[in-house]
Amino acid sequence: MATVGVVTFPGSNCDADLRYAVDHTEGLEAVAIWHKQTELPELDAVLLPGGFSYGDYLRCGAIAQFSPVMHEVVAFAKRGGPVLGICNGFQILTETGLLPGALIRNSGLKFLCQDVHLSVEGRPTPFTTDLTRDRSLRFPIAHMEGNFVADEDTLDRLEGEGQVIFRYEGGAPNGASRDIAGISNTSGNVVGLMPHPERVVEACVGGTDGVGVFTSLQRALS
Amino acid sequence: MITPEMVAEHGLSPEEYQVVLDTLGRTPTLPELGVFSVMWSEHCSYKSSRIHLAKLPTTGPRVLVGPGENAGVVDLGDGIAACFKMESHNHPSYIEPYQGAATGVGGILRDVFTMGARPMALMDSLRFGRWAHPKTRNLVHGVVAGIAGYGNCMGIPTIGGETRFHPSYDGNCLVNAFCCGIVDADRIFLGTAAGVGNPIFYVGSSTGRDGIHGATMASDTFEEGGEDNRPTVQVGDPFYEKLLLEACLELMEGDCIVGIQDMGAAGLTSSSVEMADRGGSGVRLDLDQVPMRAPDMTPYEILLSESQERMLLVIQEGKEEEVFRIFDKWDLTAARIGEVTDDGHWRCHWHGEEVAAIPVAKLTGSAPRYDRPQERPDWQDAVQVIPEIPEESDPARALLRLLASEDLCDKRWIWRQYDHQVGTDTAVGPGLDAALVRVKNTNKHLAFVADCNGRHVYLDPHTGTAGQVVEADRNLACVGAEAVGLTDCLNFGNPERPEIMWQFARSVEGMAEACRALDIPVVSGNVSLYNESDGVAILPTPGIAVVGLLEGPVPDISGCFPSAGLEVALLGDAPSHLGGSAYLAVIHGLERGLPPPVDYERERALHDRVRKLVRSGAVRCAHDLSDGGLSVALAELCMGGIGGRFTLPQGGSTTGVLFGEDHGRVLVAYNPAQREQVGGTRLGITGGDRLVIGPVDVAVDALIAAWQPTFSTWAG
Numbered sequence: 055m056a057t058v059g060v061v062t063f064p065g066s067n068c069d070a071d072l073r074y075a076v077d078h079t080e081g082l083e084a085v086a087i088w089h090k091q092t093e094l095p096e097l098d099a100v101l102l103p104g105g106f107s108y109g110d111y112l113r114c115g116a117i118a119q120f121s122p123v124m125h126e127v128v129a130f131a132k133r134g135g136p137v138l139g140i141c142n143g144f145q146i147l148t149e150t151g152l153l154p155g156a157l158i159r160n161s162g163l164k165f166l167c168q169d170v171h172l173s174v175e176g177r178p179t180p181f182t183t184d185l186t187r188d189r190s191l192r193f194p195i196a197h198m199e200g201n202f203v204a205d206e207d208t209l210d211r212l213e214g215e216g217q218v219i220f221r222y223e224g225g226a227p228n229g230a231s232r233d234i235a236g237i238s239n240t241s242g243n244v245v246g247l248m249p250h251p252e253r254v255v256e257a258c259v260g261g262t263d264g265v266g267v268f269t270s271l272q273r274a275l276s
Numbered sequence: 277m278i279t280p281e282m283v284a285e286h287g288l289s290p291e292e293y294q295v296v297l298d299t300l301g302r303t304p305t306l307p308e309l310g311v312f313s314v315m316w317s318e319h320c321s322y323k324s325s326r327i328h329l330a331k332l333p334t335t336g337p338r339v340l341v342g343p344g345e346n347a348g349v350v351d352l353g354d355g356i357a358a359c360f361k362m363e364s365h366n367h368p369s370y371i372e373p374y375q376g377a378a379t380g381v382g383g384i385l386r387d388v389f390t391m392g393a394r395p396m397a398l399m400d401s402l403r404f405g406r407w408a409h410p411k412t413r414n415l416v417h418g419v420v421a422g423i424a425g426y427g428n429c430m431g432i433p434t435i436g437g438e439t440r441f442h443p444s445y446d447g448n449c450l451v452n453a454f455c456c457g458i459v460d461a462d463r464i465f466l467g468t469a470a471g472v473g474n475p476i477f478y479v480g481s482s483t484g485r486d487g488i489h490g491a492t493m494a495s496d497t498f499e500e501g502g503e504d505n506r507p508t509v510q511v512g513d514p515f516y517e518k519l520l521l522e523a524c525l526e527l528m529e530g531d532c533i534v535g536i537q538d539m540g541a542a543g544l545t546s547s548s549v550e551m552a553d554r555g556g557s558g559v560r561l562d563l564d565q566v567p568m569r570a571p572d573m574t575p576y577e578i579l580l581s582e583s584q585e586r587m588l589l590v591i592q593e594g595k596e597e598e599v600f601r602i603f604d605k606w607d608l609t610a611a612r613i614g615e616v617t618d619d620g621h622w623r624c625h626w627h628g629e630e631v632a633a634i635p636v637a638k639l640t641g642s643a644p645r646y647d648r649p650q651e652r653p654d655w656q657d658a659v660q661v662i663p664e665i666p667e668e669s670d671p672a673r674a675l676l677r678l679l680a681s682e683d684l685c686d687k688r689w690i691w692r693q694y695d696h697q698v699g700t701d702t703a704v705g706p707g708l709d710a711a712l713v714r715v716k717n718t719n720k721h722l723a724f725v726a727d728c729n730g731r732h733v734y735l736d737p738h739t740g741t742a743g744q745v746v747e748a749d750r751n752l753a754c755v756g757a758e759a760v761g762l763t764d765c766l767n768f769g770n771p772e773r774p775e776i777m778w779q780f781a782r783s784v785e786g787m788a789e790a791c792r793a794l795d796i797p798v799v800s801g802n803v804s805l806y807n808e809s810d811g812v813a814i815l816p817t818p819g820i821a822v823v824g825l826l827e828g829p830v831p832d833i834s835g836c837f838p839s840a841g842l843e844v845a846l847l848g849d850a851p852s853h854l855g856g857s858a859y860l861a862v863i864h865g866l867e868r869g870l871p872p873p874v875d876y877e878r879e880r881a882l883h884d885r886v887r888k889l890v891r892s893g894a895v896r897c898a899h900d901l902s903d904g905g906l907s908v909a910l911a912e913l914c915m916g917g918i919g920g921r922f923t924l925p926q927g928g929s930t931t932g933v934l935f936g937e938d939h940g941r942v943l944v945a946y947n948p949a950q951r952e953q954v955g956g957t958r959l960g961i962t963g964g965d966r967l968v969i970g971p972v973d974v975a976v977d978a979l980i981a982a983w984q985p986t987f988s989t990w991a992g
Contacts, residue, residue, distance in 0.1 A: 064607065065515050067431020071700045074716075104698075106429045109515025165424045165693045196428070196695040253697050258830055259714060260697065 056098040056275035059087040061127065061143075063118050068104035068141065068252065075252035076101070079268040081276060089121040098275045099136040099180070100127050102143025104196070104250060114157065114199045115145035124150060136180040136274060137244045138267075141197055144236070144246030153239055153246045154212070155204035160197070161229025167196040170249055171223040172235055177216035179242045180274035184266035190223045191263040193249035200248040202230040202237075212237055220247050278303055286313035292644055299638045307576045307624065307632045311639070314542035314580060315549060318805050321643040324771035325803040328784045336797040338760055341464060346387040346537060348799025350761040351461055352720055352825060359393035359464075360456035362401075362726070362765040362821045364804035368509045369451040373418025377451045378426040378512040379584055384455040385430060386538035389521050390587065392465040392528050393457025396699060397713050398427050399726045400437040400453050401765070401819045402690075405446030407682055407990055412441070415449050416690075416991060422512075423453070424693040429514035430521070433702055434694035435711040436724055441682040442731075447809025452765040452802075454726055454821040458715055465528060467537030469551035469559055469590045469616045474534055476548070476559060476614040477599055480520045480586040482567040483544070486510045487582025516585045516608075523606040524587060532595035539586040545579045547588045548614075549622055552636045555590075558617035561624045563631070565613040575626045590616060650781055651774035659735055662855060662869040668931040671907070672972045674863050675934070676982040678904045679911055681862045685986040686915075708835040709754040709900050712826065723757030723824035729903070730815030732856045732871035737782035738789075740856070740871045741818050745790035746879045746939055747902055748822040753883040754898040754942060756831045756890035757824030762791060764801040764820045769813025771805045779816040780805075787818060793876035796822065831890045836916025838896050840963030842945040844910075844920060845956035848882060850927025851905050851936035858903045859935035872938045879940050886942050894950045901941035907934040907969055909943050911979045914967050922960035924970030934969065 058076045062069040073084035085095065089107075094100070108117035118124065124146070131137045131152050139147040147153040160166055171190040174182055185191065204212070209232055212218050220236030228248070236247025251264030283293045286309055296304055296312050304312065314320055322329065334342040340357055341349035347361035365380025381398065388395050400423055405412045427434045432455070469476070487510035527533060535555065537547045544566070552559045563575045569583070591599055596612065603610035617623070622639060624632040668674050678684055691706040703721055704712035710725040725748045732740035749759050764787065769776040791798055807814045854860055855869025889895045901909045910922060927933045945962060946954050960968075965976050 064519055065429070067429070067518065067698060071698065074700065105431060106515060106518070109429070109513070111515070164421075165428055165695070167428075167695045167697065168692055194697050196697060198428075250697070253700050256700075259700055259703050 055083050056081060056272060057083050057085050057096065059085050059094060059097040059100045061087045061089060061100065061102050061123055063089045063107035063121060065107045065109050066103050066105035068250065072101055072103045072252045075255045075268055078255055079272055081272040082268060087123060089123050091123045094126045094130060099271055100130055102139040102146050104141030104143060107142055107146065114142060115149040118146045119149040128152060131244050134241065134243050136271060138181050139246040140250060140252065141248055144248055145199065147244060147246040152244045153237055154208050155202055157199050158201045158203055159199050160201050165198040166227055168194065168227065170195050170227060172220045172249060173223055174219065175221060176219045177238065177242050179219060179238050179245050181245050181267050181270050182219055183273060184270040192261055193251060193264060194253050194260065195249045197248055200228040200230065202234045204231060215240060219245055220249065278309055282309065286310065287317060288313055292316060295642055295644065299642055300634065305631060307579055308634060310576050310580050311545050311632060311634065314545055315639055316643050320542050320546055322803055323644045324646050324648050324805060325780065326645055327647055328781050331784055331788045332798040333788060333792050334798050336795065339797050339799055340461060342799050343801060346390045346467055348761060348763060349391060349459065349464055350799055350823065354718060355461050356715065356718065357459050357461040358456055358722060358760065358823055359388050359391045359459050360454065360763055360823055361387050361800040362452055362454040362763045362819065363387065363802040364765050364767060365451045365453065366449065366767065366804050366807055369419055370449050372509040373415050374422040375509055375511050377419040377422030379510045380451050380453045381423055381426040382512045382514065382517050382584055383540050384453040385432065385517065386540065388455045388457040389524055390465065390467065390536055390538045391459060392463050393459035394525060395432045395455050395457040396701065397456050397724055398432050398434040398454065399724055399821060400434065400451065401726045401728065402437065402439040403445045403450035403817060404441050406441055406443045409446045413991065419449065419451055420690050420693055426512055426514040428695040430518050431698045433696045433698050435696050435702055435713055436706050437726055439687055439690060442815055444812065444814045448807045448814050450767050450817060452819045454763065456722065456724065456823060465533060465536050467551050467554060468535035469555040469557050471534055471616055472618045474593050474616045475591050475596060475612050476561065476616065477589040477591055477610055478566055478586065478613045479589060479603055479608060479610045481513065481516055481583055482569040482609060483578055483581045484569040484583045485573065485577055485581060488577060488580045510582050510584050512584050519606045519608055520585055520587065523603055523608050527599065527602050530598055532592050532598045534590040534592055536587060536589050539588060541582065543580060543582045549636060549639055551588065551590065552622055553640045558619045558621045558636060559614055560617050561614040563624050564627050565611055567609050567611050575624060575631045579624065648771055648777045649774045650778040652778050653775035659868055660870050662860065662866065665864055667929055671930065671934055672974045674859065675907045675911060675972060675974065676978065678858055678862055678908055679979060679983040680986045681858065684858060684904055684908060686984045687987055689988040689991050703830045704755060709751040710757065710824065712755050712830060719827055721826040721830060723752045723755050723826055724821065725751040726819065726821040728817050728819040730817045731861060731867055733783060733816045733818060734867065735856045735869060735871050737779045737816055738786035739874060741783040741786035742790035742874045743871055743939055744818065744820055745787060745794065745796065746874050747900065748820055749794050749796065749883055750879065750900045750942065752822060752824035753886040754890065754900055755833065756887055757826040758887065759794065759796045759822050760825045761799045762796050762820055762822045764798060764818060765804065766801065767804045767807050767814060767817040767819060769808045776813055783816055783818045790874065794880065828891065832893060832896065833890060834897055837913050837918040837920065837945055837962040840918055842896060842962040843948050843951060843958060844922060844943060844945045844960055844962060845954055845958045846925055846941060846943055847886065847956040848941040850925035850933050851901060851938040851941055852928035852932035853936045853938045854932055857905065857935055857937045859905065874939055882940055882942065889944060889954060894953050895944040895946045897945035899943045901943065902937060905935040905937050907972060910969055911967060913943065913945065914976050914979055915983065917976060918962055919964045919967045919976040920960055920962040921964065921968040925957045925959065930971060934972065
């Protein structure tokens with residue numbers, strides 16, 4: 055059984071959903087990690103959930119990066135440990151510098167909660183090997199700041215190095231550069247995305263297109 | 277020294293002030309005057325409505341907590357219960373739409389988690405003025421953003437609601453927020469102050485000068501310049517409330533809480549008075565111990581502040597450390613500010629000096645109650661008559677106009693701004709007759725519907741309100757659920773006007789009659805009066821939200837025709853009733869006629885039948901006929917892109933059958949193999965890219981083009 059830490063920051067609100075999705079996956083067990091922890095237990099992966107950490111005050115993820123636990127998460131990622139940030143978690147990863155670019159306010163200036171269609175591309179990562187590339191995946195988004203931006207050189211490099219992992223099909227509803235929905239770091243162990251895979255792991259509530267994210271992780275850890 | 281002007285400024289009538297003098301046997305202090313003012317305001321005392329509300333059925337085999345607590349609680353079986361309530365935040369939302377709506381959501385969430393329930397779903401019923409009014413667009417933007425800003429941050433899905441527009445709301449919008457939570461049936465917390473010597477704790481945000489006299493403002497009508505009331509609107513902080521929610525629920529896992537109550541309207545005053553009243557005890561508050569965010573606050577200001585995100589707790593003596601431990605963990609403030617006493621008095625101290633001492637029973641028990649005069653309006657007869665209108669000459673065009681009308685067009689622009697999936701339990705979100713939300717680790721789903729057709733209520737308050745209840749129950753049947761309880765939010769004009777009081781009393785009677793007939797208990801609710809501006813009252817708007825229970829799997833139902841080749845049948849007779857219809861209002865500019873009559877026996881039979889068909893999987897769609905009648909209901913089922921060819925059922929005039937809004941009608945779509953089981957009047961088959969209903973023949977694309985972009989184009 056692989057243990058997966060799910061961090062709870064003050065204001066996280068998808069942490070329970072994420073733990074549920076992890077526990078729903080055979081071979082994975084979720085461990086709740088509190089933002090004040092100064093050391094991590096033995097973990098095989100770390101997930102940063104969606105929500106409004108520290109109320110999104112100042113800037114999404116800007117305060118969370120200074121949480122005591124983030125020091126350990128950064129060290130874990132630099133040792134090659136798998137780290138996934140979803141929505142607010144993605145924003146935190148860009149603020150810490152583990153991922154390039156930034157997520158700014160949606161181009162329509164409104165919160166958007168809707169289904170999107172995604173293509174999976176780029177390099178293999180511990181979170182995406184089980185996801186099909188034969189068809190688009192239907193994931194929900196729910197965010198106000200999901201408009202991914204980076205300078206042109208960075209965008210070119212992300213594309214060239216296969217670090218664009220998820221892309222919106224039919225245009226990004228939030229205005230994201232080059233329709234980018236999710237990226238990885240250069241070594242592929244750190245992934246961030248705006249859509250919510252944990253919301254699509256059961257047919258009775260929205261679909262099962264997100265299951266592959268968690269089974270990929272299980273496979274990578276076994 | 278209390279002058280008559282000060283009494284008037286506090287919203288107390290001379291007669292009410294005399295009761296204050298008699299109660300105390302002396303002149304009140306200024307803080308005491310403020311306390312009487314808010315506790316006896318319409319908002320807190322229900323002084324005009326209480327005798328009427330007593331007619332509502334509030335008990336039943338499932339009811340665990342009825343009206344009078346922070347929220348009602350209904351047993352769902354297997355040890356769990358649903359805790360829910362709806363509440364208005366109308367006046368603040370008109371003055372400052374974002375914060376007014378946001379704090380409305382914050383308040384209803386606190387009402388629910390105060391009871392020990394974890395919130396699982398939010399809904400909102402909104403009313404705004406006509407689109408052409410210069411204020412409407414900004415109000416819509418602000419209110420929707422405020423609801424989204426608070427609910428999304430809290431991580432509670434907003435899974436449904438409804439929005440309507442009418443000139444009567446031009447100067448007085450309505451924002452009614454609903455919340456439901458899940459609680460263990462044997463772990464319900466109540467707002468009571470018991471146990472002499474038990475400490476009283478204040479937790480959450482510090483107290484500022486915001487919202488002083490909010491409850492009094494909510495008990496007054498608007499005149500020109502009402503925006504100047506801005507300082508009485510509170511400012512919300514959903515991040516802080518999220519922490520407060522988690523800390524309170526964590527504290528509730530232990531056994532240290534005796535009673536807990538949120539500080540809503542009239543803040544520290546009403547929470548402490550109500551807790552002492554319910555506990556049959558007294559309380560002593562040391563106001564100087566209250567955490568304050570502004571310098572030099574006075575006892576008067578501390579007592580009347582409506583700063584948000586605050587709770588009052590009575591803790592078992594000796595368990596204080598547990599409170600500090602958990603609130604420290606969540607980086608929240610907790611302060612001991614007093615204790616429970618046994619002298620039956622509500623006492624406040626300020627640096628050792630007593631500044632208020634009022635017998636609790638007098639404060640609550642001698643609150644005024646009015647049986648205000650009622651009179652049927654002299655215009656009521658006239659509006660119940662429909663002038664002669666010709667048979668509709670272009671029903672296809674009329675259908676398109678209805679689909680593009682303010683009330684009926686697609687409201688996706690609104691609900692797309694609400695996170696309706698967080699929690700990963702939303703089985704059916706916005707867009708169907710009712711929403712369905714799973715209760716994790718059980719075989720249960722809760723169904724939610726909120727509705728009110730103010731035009732029907734205006735034309736006949738009794739029948740119009742009864743009709744809302746049966747329609748809501750029908751909506752629940754369409755997703756396979758059975759009603760377990762109702763909460764209401766009764767929005768009316770100035771109760772001091774006899775015609776408003778007549779509307780109110782008739783409306784409550786209609787609701788009571790329908791709830792008894794359908795066995796739906798009213799477990800909580802809220803009254804909002806004085807919804808007038810410059811002497812013009814809103815349409816009477818007794819909003820209701822009904823909670824339903826579905827046990828077993830979620831039926832495979834769709835809000836649109838899921839495929840071609842399905843048969844469509846009408847359960848119930850052909851419609852014909854045009855009185856109060858959207859057709860008359862939109863096409864002819866007439867708000868006239870009687871609303872459709874209600875037949876409880878037939879409704880019950882129909883709802884049972886629909887529920888069985890939906891649960892058994894015999895039907896793929898079940899859609900209630902309401903605004904716009906048969907033609908609009910069929911058009912809504914085509915919005916997924918698949919049309920159909922249908923004949924008109926035999927009935928009255930073609931116009932009546934297409935656009936009549938009779939109750940007791942449900943459209944179902946099913947595989948032809950199920951025809952015998954489904955029954956009803958077969959209307960036709962789904963398929964193709966046109967919608968044909970008798971004389972109506974329209975491209976589905978045209979329906980979508982009329983319905984879908986209208987709202988977002990207007991709102992921008």
